[in-house]
Amino acid sequence: MSATFLGMPGNFPKNAAKAVHNSQLRYNLRKATHTIRGKRANVVGELPDWQELRAAGKAIKDHTLRNLDRYLIQLEEAVTRAGGTVHWARDAAEANAIVAGLVKATGETEVVKVKSMATQEIELNQALAEQGITAYETDLAELIVQLGDDFPSHILVPAIHRNRSEIREIFLEKMPKVPPHLTDDPPALAEAARLHLRERFLKSKVAISGANFMVAETGTLVVLESEGNGRMCLTLPETLISVVGIEKLLPSWRDLEVFLQLLPRSSTGERMNPYTSMWTGAVEGQDFHLVLLDNGRTDVLADEVGRQALRCIRCSACLNVCPVYERAGGHAYGSVYPGPIGAILTPQLRGMSSDLDASLPFASSLCGACYEVCPVAIDIPEVLVDLRAKAPHAAAERAGMKVAGWILNDHERLAKAQRAASRLRGLIPKRLPGPMSAWTDTRDMPEIPEESFRDWWERNERA
Amino acid sequence: MSAREEILARIGKAVAGAADVEIPRHYRTAPQVEDLVGLFAERVDDYRAIVHVLPAAEVPAKIDEVVAGRRMIVPEGFDREGGWTDLDTADGVITYCAVGIAETGTIVLDHGPGQGTRAQTLVPDYHLCVVRADQIVGGVPEAVARLDPARPLTWISGPSATSDIELNRVEGVHGPRTLEVIIST
Numbered sequence: 342m343s344a345t346f347l348g349m350p351g352n353f354p355k356n357a358a359k360a361v362h363n364s365q366l367r368y369n370l371r372k373a374t375h376t377i378r379g380k381r382a383n384v385v386g387e388l389p390d391w392q393e394l395r396a397a398g399k400a401i402k403d404h405t406l407r408n409l410d411r412y413l414i415q416l417e418e419a420v421t422r423a424g425g426t427v428h429w430a431r432d433a434a435e436a437n438a439i440v441a442g443l444v445k446a447t448g449e450t451e452v453v454k455v456k457s458m459a460t461q462e463i464e465l466n467q468a469l470a471e472q473g474i475t476a477y478e479t480d481l482a483e484l485i486v487q488l489g490d491d492f493p494s495h496i497l498v499p500a501i502h503r504n505r506s507e508i509r510e511i512f513l514e515k516m517p518k519v520p521p522h523l524t525d526d527p528p529a530l531a532e533a534a535r536l537h538l539r540e541r542f543l544k545s546k547v548a549i550s551g552a553n554f555m556v557a558e559t560g561t562l563v564v565l566e567s568e569g570n571g572r573m574c575l576t577l578p579e580t581l582i583s584v585v586g587i588e589k590l591l592p593s594w595r596d597l598e599v600f601l602q603l604l605p606r607s608s609t610g611e612r613m614n615p616y617t618s619m620w621t622g623a624v625e626g627q628d629f630h631l632v633l634l635d636n637g638r639t640d641v642l643a644d645e646v647g648r649q650a651l652r653c654i655r656c657s658a659c660l661n662v663c664p665v666y667e668r669a670g671g672h673a674y675g676s677v678y679p680g681p682i683g684a685i686l687t688p689q690l691r692g693m694s695s696d697l698d699a700s701l702p703f704a705s706s707l708c709g710a711c712y713e714v715c716p717v718a719i720d721i722p723e724v725l726v727d728l729r730a731k732a733p734h735a736a737a738e739r740a741g742m743k744v745a746g747w748i749l750n751d752h753e754r755l756a757k758a759q760r761a762a763s764r765l766r767g768l769i770p771k772r773l774p775g776p777m778s779a780w781t782d783t784r785d786m787p788e789i790p791e792e793s794f795r796d797w798w799e800r801n802e803r804a
Numbered sequence: 805m806s807a808r809e810e811i812l813a814r815i816g817k818a819v820a821g822a823a824d825v826e827i828p829r830h831y832r833t834a835p836q837v838e839d840l841v842g843l844f845a846e847r848v849d850d851y852r853a854i855v856h857v858l859p860a861a862e863v864p865a866k867i868d869e870v871v872a873g874r875r876m877i878v879p880e881g882f883d884r885e886g887g888w889t890d891l892d893t894a895d896g897v898i899t900y901c902a903v904g905i906a907e908t909g910t911i912v913l914d915h916g917p918g919q920g921t922r923a924q925t926l927v928p929d930y931h932l933c934v935v936r937a938d939q940i941v942g943g944v945p946e947a948v949a950r951l952d953p954a955r956p957l958t959w960i961s962g963p964s965a966t967s968d969i970e971l972n973r974v975e976g977v978h979g980p981r982t983l984e985v986i987i988s989t
């Protein structure tokens with residue numbers, strides 16, 4: 342992928358304004374997010390102990406973060422004992438250099454990849470390309486994104502912004518051996534991808550993955566997926582390199598009983614995803630390397646309010662319920678982490694010195710839906726408000742006004758924001774934090790009515 | 805300072821003074837399921853896998869019937885003669901499993917005797933799995949407790965699937981397109 346997120350110009354309101362004019366994108370997004378949302382609600386409703394699982398998930402993650410140093414050392418020992426090698430990387434450049442070095446040591450110039458947000462975050466593919474190593478994405482959606490020279494726009498379904506005829510065009514143009522009469526029927530497109538990647542899987546000597554979880558007690562890594570491309574990459578090549586953020590840790594083997602229930606149900610809305618692979622160290626004769634990645638995570642950890650973002654298990658449930666994401670699309674966030682979680686994680690990982698990053702905490706109507714669905718109960722609205730106060734003043738004011746304007750410009754968005762505001766009305770401070778405080782110091786905040794006029798009108802019209 | 809030392813030092817500094825957290829475990833660790841086999845069969849079927857429930861004595865004949873005409877890999881430790889050996893040209897594979905989970909319709913392989921290597925259950929397009937009724941547990945916690953983390957583990961819930969194209973479910977992108985399960989009672 343030659344495109345890069347970091348250099349993305351503009352800011353959230355500008356990007357969003359462009360996106361809302363793309364009606365195809367809005368249609369795709371709406372359909373997709375609503376479908377997954379419905380499936381999720383069904384399978385979550387099946388479990389009578391969902392809130393207990395959620396409380397356990399939250400506490401396990403908080404406990405891990407509190408003792409992260411101790412558990413990382415324990416993990417390192419367990420992985421080493423099981424024949425793996427552990428590497429530590431302070432930042433993206435260090436991680437990329439370690440991986441490039443490991444690949445070069447095998448003498449290979451091509452690697453296959455399992456979908457991984459951590460490697461997108463550090464822009465590993467570009468770094469490898471500079472060293473003469475080609476990285477091939479193997480997840481169908483990632484493949485569509487890579488062949489289309491494009492950015493992923495959703496955590497779970499990265500090519501959500503593309504429809505079948507666009508995908509067909511991309512395949513016809515970019516797949517060397519594609520059948521010329523390829524239709525845009527999804528099974529036909531999937532079959533083309535299967536054939537395209539099959540040979541590559543069978544001959545690849547090196548694979549790169551991330552992981553959904555790492556277990557400190559046992560040294561086990563866990564990858565959840567649907568297609569089987571993950572299993573292909575994890576098991577067939579001779580060398581496996583996993584790049585994993587240090588926050589992906591769980592203390593004990595037993596803790597998987599919580600997260601293997603929370604993640605699939607929140608993410609794809611299935612009781613369980615089709616395939617989960619677990620391995621401990623070097624197995625079946627493979628050479629195994631684990632690269633532990635910091636890249637700003639310890640800075641996030643140091644922030645008392647913001648550190649809860651590190652509990653995130655990347656399920657994408659918050660994207661699918663977010664009224665702002667649904668309209669703006671994933672690209673507007675200018676980061677591999679889109680949607681509500683991106684709005685709090687990206688500015689924390691990257692800082693808020695750019696216009697884009699300073700605008701992200703404003704990319705929300707604070708309706709609270711993201712918090713309600715989050716399987717590890719991250720209070721995203723709380724972190725958003727905290728980050729707004731911390732954003733550089735001038736940029737924050739500009740971004741805040743622009744997002745406000747953008748929300749007010751569309752009657753549907755406005756209705757949602759008003760409804761959200763009335764739900765949150767007890768929580769609205771009388772004095773605004775940070776740059777806006779001077780304004781509220783001399784004025785009373787207007788009371789937010791219990792019900793918006795719009796809702797009242799609809800209710801009374803219907804009655 | 806090495807990267808390792810520096811990251812550990814940063815963590816120590818970041819969390820200094822933060823309170824530790826108790827982990828509440830009030831969720832169900834052994835869900836009450838009245839008919840384990842029935843629920844497991846129903847949930848596997850929900851993934852569009854093919855399911856048969858049979859008395860143990862009838863299993864071998866059923867296997868003969870469903871694999872007829874297929875070049876099947878029969879892993880070491882599986883109670884059956886012969887078998888195809890070339891991974892690339894095999895039509896399918898037949899295995900046992902380590903655990904079945906009723907609530908989620910999941911089969912877990914620990915690649916022990918009769919379960920083949922990870923590649924053997926992945927590359928061929930068809931997977932036939934024989935699950936003994938006494939291997940089926942109610943929920944995920946009981947399965948995690950039964951499994952050995954030192955072994956490579958593969959959790960399978962239905963055939964390979966993708967929803968990447970306009971969220972249409974398409975079975976079989978890279979893994980087996982067909983999963984058939986025989987539950988032996």
Ligand code: SF4
Binds near residue numbers: 607653656
């Ligand atoms: S913040 Fe919560 S809901 Fe959003 S992706 Fe992370 S875990 Fe899922």
